[in-house]
Amino acid sequence: MSRHGPVAVLVLAIGLAFGLPAQAAGVSVHGDQCGYDSNYDVHVTPGGIDFSRSGAQPNEVFMHDGALRVDGRPVAVSADDAERLRSYEADMRGVLPEMAGIAHEAVGIAFDALTTVAATLGGSKHRRDALVNQLNQSRMEAMRGLEASINADHWSQQDFDDAIEKTVSEASEQMASALTRGVMWSLFTGRASELEARADTMDQSMEKEMQARSGRLEARAKAICPRLARMSELQQQFRFRLADGRPLQLMTDNRDGNGKDSQDSADDGKIARR
Template sequence: MHQPVLTPLFLALGLALGLGSAAQAGTHLDLDECEVHSDYGLRLKQGSVELQRKSGEPKVVRLADGRLWLDGVEQTLSAADEKRVREIEREVGAMMPEVQAIAEEGLDMALDALAHVARSLGDGDPALMKEINRARKDFGEAIDIRMRDGVLDDGLLERDIEALVERLTPQIAGKVASLAITAALSGDEATAKDFERRAEAMGKELEQVMEARGKALEARAEQLCGRIADIDAIENALEFRLADGKPLNLVRM
């Protein structure tokens, strides 16, 4: 009985963890027709775009009102580059609300997957459902506060998603495992088979629903490819060079 029960359980938890990872991948969008890489994490504040990375130079790049700072030192730009920097700022600002919406939908999918397992195999444990709903509320409020403050930090988003999924997964897995063991040891063959049937049905249903939502989410993400390509093209046109003669190269297609 273990294989039929645990397979859909791990499928659901895997979907939740995988979707959470996809939602947090703000600096690496890897799609069929669009592959974007950046060494930097993004922090969007009112009036400026700030990018940071853990190693390499420059570590901190700041763009604001057509001006450029590298590790706190303002750089001299040509008039043409000032215009390009403003264009990059404008494109990033216009793109980020949709990036945020995609991230929130990814997390919502992860929580829905966990809730589906809790309802189907965890007997809809009120405590589990309350915890999932609280997590959904907490995350939404945290994002709303940051957006009102004009700050969007994909590093904070990543940590939020990890914390929420890690907080919920052990509780749900423990509850389902306990019910599975109880059914297996009950001596009631009908009870054990019913739990097994529910597990198989839940796995198939969850996979179908999440696959459809995942494709819709991917389609939204792919629509960002054109805008990201525009940002990359503007950056590639910059005349500015680093001290070693290399281009800034904040994003790579």
């Protein structure tokens, strides 16, 4: 006997359509999952690394081979700080390709899941094929955007957020509407039992697969944490100061004294008070 009635199938379809992009976005690839964050975009070239942002000072930081410029002006650094800058640059060159790979995989997981739902619950074969083709077009658009702005040489958190929130979420909304029509079509044409059977098969296999893929992606993201911790330590060890006397802060440490993310600590507190 099918575990899903017609109404349950409709709820399942729409819930999956809206829930999967959020699941992909939940895997942070900028470091805040590790307790670190940065509002700088990063651009890597053979001649150095440029950190840029708007709305706060400094706007631009450039480093290469131990030399440092801030907003276009050279900053005098000691021999020890020059060595720390070289290490920071090397670490950033190493971590950026991995961050880009995680971003691409997160978007890929979301679209794979959406396509599976569409191919299973999208109504008639003609409707299902049309919906899958539409999702494939949206996927190519999202990937082109990522490849242009998030890669081994460039990182922008806003570009990644846009890929998730705009491209993937828009595809989810379009699919939810199409799935509603598809489920209603199955009900009115007497194909509800066939749809329920497909939903059962999908529900049993897809949840396991998505949990496994998301788990691997999360582990991959967390593997970056020690490298970000090293970069944070290097930043804290810088002895030079900016023109206004402040230390250079390319990334922020949001962990508490126990090395945990501040949000994790807040969640633990909520659990303890229950």
